[in-house]
Amino acid sequence: MTLGSATVAQAAPNPAAENARARMIDHWTPDRRAAAIPRDLVIDPRGLGYLKMPDGSLRPYGHQTAADATLRKGPPGSGDTDGPVISSMDPAAGDTIGDAKTFKATVTDAGSGVKSVNFVIQYPGNGPTQSFAAGPGGGDTWSVPLSGFSDGDWAWWVEAKDAAGKGGNSTQSPSVAFHVDTAGGGGTGGDGSGGSEVITNSPWLNDGFDGGAIQSAAGRIYFEMLSTRRVRGKIVEDWAGYVCSGTVVDDSNTADRSVILTAAHCVYDDVNKAFARHVLFIPNQDGTSVAGTDTDCSNDPLGCWAPAFGVVDVNWTQESFPANIPWDYAFYVVSDTGAHDGASAPSDSLESSAGALAINFGVPAFDLDGSTDRTHALGYSYSDDPNFMYCAEDMTVESGYGDWWLPSCGLSGGASGGPWVQPMNESSGSGPIISVNSWGYTNQPGMAGPVLNGTSAECIFNAARTEDFAFHADAVDGDAGAAVDCP
Structure with missing residues (x-):
């Protein structure tokens, strides 16, 4: 559904919605979790969008133009056979x-x-x-x-x-x-601030402590998106499983919900025009007691949580990647009643159990001398399951699309939607979120993140804080969400 900018009434989730969320948790069988892949969007030098598959191949996204393998390589090398x-x-x-x-x-x-x-x-x-x-x-x-x-x-x-x-x-x-x-x-022992070293893709700093506020509040998101394929000349619709990352954010003490910040491409399929279904959030999966992702929510520190619906900007739904890049931010809303399963948690509220980070909708630091603009991007990469990974370096502006840009960041698929924190206190794992992992290029390193200041991001956040649960209690597959038209 599409909302205007007016405030909507709050209502407690009904029992039918709670039962539906319980069934959602049961939906993720071992086979379905194993089949879920990163929803990793990339752009080639021609400006075409692709979904990057786990094996590195590129699937056309919103078009039918096959990827050009020569565009994904570095300099041709003229028959180069010598290593670095x-x-x-x-x-x-x-x-x-x-x-x-x-x-x-x-x-x-x-x-x-x-x-x-x-x-x-x-x-x-x-x-x-x-x-x-x-x-x-x-x-x-x-x-x-x-x-x-x-x-x-x-x-x-x-x-x-x-x-x-x-x-x-x-x-x-x-x-x-x-x-x-x-x-x-x-040696060059540090003070916990991280200095100005470039970190491309490393496990989060949880040696000797529990990873801090960011590790507790961030988690892996499982969900399904509508998928279409041609069979014997006919278009067949199905649902495919994906993984992204997200972070519980401070929603100013709303009485009935918790809010997860992620990327819009992890909430709404802009090609097939449908919201995600069977969404499952696992906070602090890095702290699991087993070697990797499984179907047992009881071995994750806080168990699993099932969001009720997502909220995106209507512009994300009306365009297709990469034309809608500026609006690649979104939120999942989790009820404080009936959303939890698995390991015991301190509260029925996700935010009370996992903690939350604040969002900074002001202008962050960028292109500055020194380390003032040093930014940490974090997420649950598919290839490093179940480790919480991060990159860190000085932030600049991506010249092609105007997003924020971390030029050396090497986080892999699955990290989409994970938080960008600036400044980060590495000793406590805390700081304000200024963006999320969004997209990259096919032929160079780097990670882009949408601009939250001066955009509709705060309006979308306020809609997530106030949207009525009752509007989504009986939503059919692909319709559990709100596309908000902000002024």
């Missing part, structure tokens, strides 16, 4: 560090350009290894800040891949031994 060159590793062989250190290496590739760099850390005594995605900094330096080292003799090496065709060329550096002395070692 790795040098200037820091720490160097024989160095002593403390319990924290920013690891660095110079990585170059004259033929096709560097595509990815990972730093592999080996625990003492030829122990297990752990890989961390490094981010590009000044010049050809790649780096990642690491902490939590214990005393002993460690080792590390660099694995790099270029952007040549057929999967690229790879290089692995020799192993470099270093020593850790937490009592008097060197």
Whole structure:
């Protein structure tokens, strides 16, 4: 349904709606969860939108033009068969560090350009290894800040891949031994603020604490969108499962609901013109007691929560990606009655149980010297299930569509709708949300986020806070939502 800007009356959800939400939780069988894929939207150099599949292939989105594989590669390389060159590793062989250190290496590739760099850390005594995605900094330096080292003799090496065709060329550096002395070692230990290091895609900082307010309030969203396919010359409609991310936000103490901020493409299908169905929100899934996503809500810290309906800007529904990029923000509304299942929670209210972050509808910092505009983007990437992942760097403006832009962010599919926090207090995992993960390009790294200040975002938020549950109690599939026409 479409609403004007007038305030609508509040009403408590009815028992029929509560029963429907209970059935929604039961809907997600093991097979259905396993089949759900990221709803990851990307744009190619021609300006065409695609849904990026888990295997990296591109499915046309809102059109029938097949993806051009040559447009997704880096520089052609003229038959490049040489891998990247790795040098200037820091720490160097024989160095002593403390319990924290920013690891660095110079990585170059004259033929096709560097595509990815990972730093592999080996625990003492030829122990297990752990890989961390490094981010590009000044010049050809790649780096990642690491902490939590214990005393002993460690080792590390660099694995790099270029952007040549057929999967690229790879290089692995020799192993470099270093020593850790937490009592008097060197190193570049930090104060928890994150500094100005570029983080492209790493697990959220929950070593030694519970991840803070952001990990508790953010979660994975399961949902289904209408899908159409041609069978023997006829169009057949079906529903397909997807995953996104979202965050519980402070809704100024509304009495009957909690509100989740996410991306509009995780709420409303702008191609098939339908709202999502069977929506399920799992806060703090990183804290699960098992190895990954399953169908048991009892092993997630706060269980699972079933939203009642979504709220988007009507402009998102009337256009198709990428023409509707400016309105890629939306909200799910969760009842304080009958929406919870699984592990016990402190309250029937999602916000009271998971906590919430504030939304900043003012102008955030961008294109500034220093680290004032340092922004953290977070989400539940499909490929890193069930880990809560993040990227962090100085924020700028995307020149093509006018969104906010994190040029090195490498969060993968499934992170869509996850929060952008600026400034982030890494010690407490808290800060105001200024945008959400929205889209990327097919041929370069980076993540775009919609502008919330000076747009309809606050109007849409207010509609989510006041929209009447009764309007959606008996909604049919594809109609459980409100498309708001803001002035």
